[in-house]
Amino acid sequence: MSTKSMPVLAIVIPCYNEEAVLPVTSRTMSSKLDSLVERGLISPDSRIYFVDDGSTDATWACIAQMVASDRKFRGIKLARNYGHQYALYAGLMNADGDAMVSIDADLQDDINAVDTMIERFAEGNEIVFGVRDDRHTDGKFKRWTAALHYWVAARFGIKTIPNHADFRLMSRKAVAMLGKYRENNIYLRGVVPLLGLKSCKVFYSRGERYAGESKYTLRDMLGLSVRGLTSFSITPLRAIALCGFTVFLISLGLSGWALWAKITNMETGIEGWASTVIPMYLLGGLQLLAIGVVGEYVGKMYMEVKKRPMYQVEEILGGD
Ligand code: UDP
Numbered sequence: 001m002s003t004k005s006m007p008v009l010a011i012v013i014p015c016y017n018e019e020a021v022l023p024v025t026s027r028t029m030s031s032k033l034d035s036l037v038e039r040g041l042i043s044p045d046s047r048i049y050f051v052d053d054g055s056t057d058a059t060w061a062c063i064a065q066m067v068a069s070d071r072k073f074r075g076i077k078l079a080r081n082y083g084h085q086y087a088l089y090a091g092l093m094n095a096d097g098d099a100m101v102s103i104d105a106d107l108q109d110d111i112n113a114v115d116t117m118i119e120r121f122a123e124g125n126e127i128v129f130g131v132r133d134d135r136h137t138d139g140k141f142k143r144w145t146a147a148l149h150y151w152v153a154a155r156f157g158i159k160t161i162p163n164h165a166d167f168r169l170m171s172r173k174a175v176a177m178l179g180k181y182r183e184n185n186i187y188l189r190g191v192v193p194l195l196g197l198k199s200c201k202v203f204y205s206r207g208e209r210y211a212g213e214s215k216y217t218l219r220d221m222l223g224l225s226v227r228g229l230t231s232f233s234i235t236p237l238r239a240i241a242l243c244g245f246t247v248f249l250i251s252l253g254l255s256g257w258a259l260w261a262k263i264t265n266m267e268t269g270i271e272g273w274a275s276t277v278i279p280m281y282l283l284g285g286l287q288l289l290a291i292g293v294v295g296e297y298v299g300k301m302y303m304e305v306k307k308r309p310m311y312q313v314e315e316i317l318g319g320d
């Protein structure tokens, strides 16, 4: 009975070179946890997991110190830098709680939304998605590229939740189901909605990173977008086939016409330069693009077939 009314909450925080924000983040998260315990919303056994994603600064030392000072803190050290999605996945797989909330280390996501998430969880939701209701803290470029990504995703028939990053609550059951997805190219924002459990959204507004720098470069963003799109849809492959078929029909018509002109000695008025060179450039470019897209999938299969571990844990601190 008491476990039902007082779930153990596990907060999972991936950290990559976050020494600048960790002291404040840990204090904020810790007092959040305390206030939730006080209000009787979660069990006093609730905890906070920091996943060190192969940081090169003092992040791990900082985490170790926190773990030593307070038993609600736990530390998971990955063997090297695997990237945000993997660090988060590793954290969820190694954390234990009735409900697990994933949140970034930089406090950009509104920690106060966790209260509502827990209420929604208590109402029977297995997954609660944190959705940003505005993007005013993002630059024009990030906003524009994000909108483009969601537009393409929708065209590809991928069910993502627009403006939901990785701030969400998952029940123990949902995390166990997630653990069955052993794909190397993990894209949590795409996989979690696929679980099909009872879920809902909680809206919040996203602030600025208060210290340190964004660890996501333009390249990372692009990579995540391509991964997200190609992991969940083979529409690009179909588009190539469709494009190839259209070009084939046109070529067939053109060939027929060329042959007819030859047979009948028709005066075509073509000197032959533009009509030779344009299809060459056009088809050459198209072929390279098509090979590139197919290559993206072949590369993915290569990575999956090797079945390399998605992450390796080097050390775990705290707990029993
Ligand atoms: N992060 C990580 N591994 C990486 C890059 C980032 O664990 O290789 C973590 C980072 O410490 C932060 C979260 O992922 O907690 C989101 O990163 P960031 O705030 O830099 O991204 P942004 O908010 O700018 O998209």
Ligand code: MG
Residues within 6 Å of the ligand: 104, 106, 108, 209, 214
């Ligand atoms: Mg951030």
